[in-house]
Amino acid sequence: MKAYLNMESSALSGFALQLQKGMDIWFQPGCSVTELVCDQLGIPKDYLDSRVQTIFVNGKVVDKPESSTLHAGDILTLSAAMPGLAGTTLRRGGHLGAFRGGITHDETKVDDPSEWAKLTIKVFNLLISDLAPVILGRGVAMDKAQASNLFNGRPASFWDLCRQAKLDGKVLSPREFAGLGWLAGEKETELVVEFVS
Numbered sequence: 001m002k003a004y005l006n007m008e009s010s011a012l013s014g015f016a017l018q019l020q021k022g023m024d025i026w027f028q029p030g031c032s033v034t035e036l037v038c039d040q041l042g043i044p045k046d047y048l049d050s051r052v053q054t055i056f057v058n059g060k061v062v063d064k065p066e067s068s069t070l071h072a073g074d075i076l077t078l079s080a081a082m083p084g085l086a087g088t089t090l091r092r093g094g095h096l097g098a099f100r101g102g103i104t105h106d107e108t109k110v111d112d113p114s115e116w117a118k119l120t121i122k123v124f125n126l127l128i129s130d131l132a133p134v135i136l137g138r139g140v141a142m143d144k145a146q147a148s149n150l151f152n153g154r155p156a157s158f159w160d161l162c163r164q165a166k167l168d169g170k171v172l173s174p175r176e177f178a179g180l181g182w183l184a185g186e187k188e189t190e191l192v193v194e195f196v197s
Contacts (some may be wrong), residue, residue, distance in 0.1 A: 011161035022120040033065035053081040072117030080126040136193035
């Protein structure tokens with residue numbers, strides 16, 4: 001099933017917590033972090049180089065996103081610069097990187113790039129406002145529990161920011177969408193959210 005929401009941009013903060021917990025996206029495995037972010041997600045390379053200061057794959061720090069390979073089931077975390085000594089140590093290319101050798105991502109497993117797979121992407125702090133529209137606009141895969149956690153109990157003020165809702169191309173009112181009856185029997189839903197000013 002494919003769910004679509006067209007939301008006012010002020011609703012973006014309502015998706016921030018789920019992005020920090022992680023959202024699943026489809027991708028072509030065997031690519032580098034740079035190839036995923038820039039080629040598959042369409043985020044400019046200069047943004048990756050200048051704004052994304054801390055990158056983790058499966059909890060390990062990535063210093064060279066252009067040569068760190070992503071595989072099915074991986075967890076990719078993107079963050080702007082974090083404060084303090086921890087932030088300085090974890091920042092890619094930082095001068096204290098030598099102190100974290102045991103937690104630095106380094107592997108070269110090979111995948112079949114012709115097969116699509118899922119990975120979990122997490123986004124933190126200042127990057128959320130920039131990357132949420134890109135990730136959600138491309139589409140995320142959600143199981144029933146994730147969709148329920150994201151939408152269940154949202155106040156009317158959240159749904160007032162919804163300009164259009166669709167399920168498999170059929171237009172629903174925001175109230176019908178918010179009722180979540182469409183989740184019954186669904187194992188996985190592709191959610192696309194577009195934000196408009």
